[in-house]
Amino acid sequence: MKFVDEAFIDIAAGDGGNGCVSFRHEKYKEFGGPNGGDGGRGGHVFAVADPNLNTLVDFRYARRHDAKRGEHGMGSDMFGAAGDDITLKMPVGTIITDAETGEVLYELLTPGEVITIAKGGDGGFGNMRFKSAINRAPRQKTPGWPGEKKSLKLELKVLADVGLLGMPNAGKSTLITAISNAKPRIADYPFTTLHPNLGVVRVGPEQSFVVADLPGLIEGASEGAGLGHQFLRHLQRTRLLLHIVDLAPFDGVDPVAQAKAIVLELKKYDAGLYEKPRWLVLNKLDMVPDDERAARVKDFVKRFKHKGPVFEISALTREGCEQLIRDVYRHIKSLQVAEQPPVYVDPRFSGEAAE
Structure with missing residues (x-):
């Protein structure tokens, strides 16, 4: 539909x-x-x-x-x-x-x-x-x-715990397919995703969270460029943002420049959205030679100056995905516990009153 x-x-x-x-x-x-x-x-x-x-x-x-x-x-x-x-x-x-x-x-x-x-x-x-x-x-x-x-x-505004953020063709649709029950269309060209896709990620018995895959952003999205600007509002209700970065772009562009452009669009669109917890997920490691992976990841993190968790994954081969979803679930669960109101105990029935 x-x-x-x-x-x-x-x-x-x-x-x-x-x-x-x-x-x-x-x-x-x-x-x-x-x-x-x-x-x-x-x-x-x-x-x-x-x-x-x-x-x-x-x-x-x-x-x-x-x-x-x-x-x-x-x-x-x-x-x-x-x-x-x-x-x-x-x-x-x-x-x-x-x-x-x-x-x-x-x-x-x-x-x-x-x-x-x-x-x-x-x-x-x-x-x-x-x-x-x-x-x-x-x-x-x-x-x-x-x-x-x-x-x-x-x-x-979709109600999701986690929102996937990134440039077109960063691998968001592949990732949500690998970790959840969502089945978005996947292709090797930009703007494959035309509308948000929601998926339920099962971590274990009665342990799950909802993730939203949104259309990719491009520079100028906050002013209306591309498709993703139409759906930035959906990120406002998420608890955590996963910034998906293509570490091996086929067009040879600098991944750091692309990642910084996305962060800038977030800041322009909504300061509150910019302040949300944002984890860095370096994707498509399967396309990077084994002897170059460590150096490329280190160079990216150094130049991007990201403050927060960094994950190295391949959504296609599912390498690193298991650790990612477990850490995400623990973070979401901790936020849910912190948001619960304190339980009121009537002092008349407390241990101190009884003494």
């Missing part, structure tokens, strides 16, 4: 039904009194986070979503029925923003999470609501209240 990570939609909750003016008509009762019912409320518009979806493509072709209005009130004390609600299924990680003001309204971060994005209008009052001791035959009624109408921007 085509990956679409941005869409604009118009939604409208249902209007409330109008109240009714009606009087009882019973035999031998000349003044039966008011019996006009209230109108029904309009339908709400809900959004639900569906873990089975990974694209907003459906909203590209269906931009208008309207809930039903409530039925009008009727005589004989009959209230109008509520309008049917509608539920819009969206991928986990969707950000819902007001298209006019740019204000972030909601974020769908938990699978199965349901939020109300537009409330239906309340129904109007029938004349039975206005009966009083001094107004025995009211002819007042009120119309239904209008439902909320909004123009929304939907933006999807």
Whole structure:
């Protein structure tokens, strides 16, 4: 399915039904009194986070979503029925923003999470609501209240623990294929990856993390060059970045210059993204002669001046991949433990209180 990570939609909750003016008509009762019912409320518009979806493509072709209005009130004390609600299924990680003001309204971060994005209008009052001791035959009624109408921007940021970063043809797709269950298209030309690919990396029983392979970046990506700039936002939710570097580029360019260009694009795009933990992964060692590997790696690290872990791998032969994923898992697990809130212990039931 085509990956679409941005869409604009118009939604409208249902209007409330109008109240009714009606009087009882019973035999031998000349003044039966008011019996006009209230109108029904309009339908709400809900959004639900569906873990089975990974694209907003459906909203590209269906931009208008309207809930039903409530039925009008009727005589004989009959209230109008509520309008049917509608539920819009969206991928986990969707950000819902007001298209006019740019204000972030909601974020769908938990699978199965349901939020109300537009409330239906309340129904109007029938004349039975206005009966009083001094107004025995009211002819007042009120119309239904209008439902909320909004123009929304939907933006999807994939929820991955690890993001793969690098130039086109650095071997990101080969790496995610080697370590996870993802099966992206792989070819020997740049820009093979046209949309993010998510893969689950299994480290052991009940031990796994999610990795995202994004389209390659080129110099000027933060200003819109190439393809990767469209997906830089997906890296903002990752816990760790793996900077994949082609240590044996076929075109003879300097890998250090390419790597520095990627880091500069990160800094230009988002300072917070630039500050994220970033590990260096030197790929395609299988294409470097054995007697040159150590010298080439040492030269790269020295000139690049990277502060952080450095891994030497070959995604094609899977050399070094096992150690990489184990270290990544330990790092992700340590972050998850650190993010857990402290457990509150009531002092009345603590050991100290007991003494």
